[in-house]
Amino acid sequence: MRIDVVTIFPGYLAPLREALLGRAVGTGLLDIAVHDLRDWTHDVHQAVDDAPYGGGPGMVMRPHVWGEALDDVLAADPRPARLVVPTPAGRPFTQAAAHAYAAQERLVFACGRYEGIDQRVVDHYAASMPVDEISIGDYVLVGGEVAVLVVVEAVARLLPGVLGNPRSAAEDSFSDGLLEGPAYTRPEVWRGHAVPEVLRSGNHGAIARWRRDRALERTAERRPDLIAALPPDALDEADRAL
Numbered sequence: 074m075r076i077d078v079v080t081i082f083p084g085y086l087a088p089l090r091e092a093l094l095g096r097a098v099g100t101g102l103l104d105i106a107v108h109d110l111r112d113w114t115h116d117v118h119q120a121v122d123d124a125p126y127g128g129g130p131g132m133v134m135r136p137h138v139w140g141e142a143l144d145d146v147l148a149a150d151p152r153p154a155r156l157v158v159p160t161p162a163g164r165p166f167t168q169a170a171a172h173a174y175a176a177q178e179r180l181v182f183a184c185g186r187y188e189g190i191d192q193r194v195v196d197h198y199a200a201s202m203p204v205d206e207i208s209i210g211d212y213v214l215v216g217g218e219v220a221v222l223v224v225v226e227a228v229a230r231l232l233p234g235v236l237g238n239p240r241s242a243a244e245d246s247f248s249d250g251l252l253e254g255p256a257y258t259r260p261e262v263w264r265g266h267a268v269p270e271v272l273r274s275g276n277h278g279a280i281a282r283w284r285r286d287r288a289l290e291r292t293a294e295r296r297p298d299l300i301a302a303l304p305p306d307a308l309d310e311a312d313r314a315l
């Protein structure tokens with residue numbers, strides 16, 4: 074997979090070269106290119122924003138700079154790309170979306186700043202390629218860069234070969250529509266808190282049942298919306314008896 078990120082703060086994306094993502098790049102599983110939007114400005118001030126039509130606070134990022142940048146970035150690789158624009162006004166980015174993105178050959182991220190990118194940029198490219206305006210949560214950041222780090226990590230870990238144990242991704246929170254339950258490791262007792270006995274029993278059936286029950290309880294308590302969204306056949310008789 075190739076990932077391009079266009080931003081006015083390339084340094085914000087440095088973590089993409091670290092740890093798991095850095096190894097994925099090093100082994101060729103991931104190809105990441107970060108581009109400075111200001112490289113496509115032509116004025117001495119390298120202006121990328123201007124006052125909003127209709128008035129209001131803040132500045133809006135100028136369409137012609139973005140158009141020149143995205144034209145060049147998209148033309149740099151023949152693989153079909155999906156343009157992804159993080160914005161508080163976007164559709165929620167979910168684990169399902171992460172899996173969908175992991176199947177893409179190429180993702181191009183446009184990082185907005187200020188009050189965002191002139192809407193005509195999204196509208197223009199949406200006429201010729203898939204474009205997603207996505208949000209990582211109901212809060213407002215200073216720009217899209219941090220959201221890109223979140224999305225790229227959520228996607229990259231799903232790529233074959235990136236995680237040491239592929240079962241980790243298969244048993245993620247949300248993989249079965251539920252939150253993951255609690256996890257424990259040694260020592261058996263820590264500051265008077267003992268590991269649940271069933272986890273030390275070696276009874277794999279009982280352990281699986283206990284883990285499922287704890288996941289159902291946690292999800293019902295913290296995210297009842299996920300329970301409500303489960304398909305009718307998702308809960309078996311034992312689940313319903315909980």
Ligand SMILES: NC(=S)c1ccno1
Pocket residue numbers: 159160161163207208209210211212213214215216217220
């Ligand atoms: N919530 C998201 S994705 C965002 C982007 C910029 N500010 O907030």
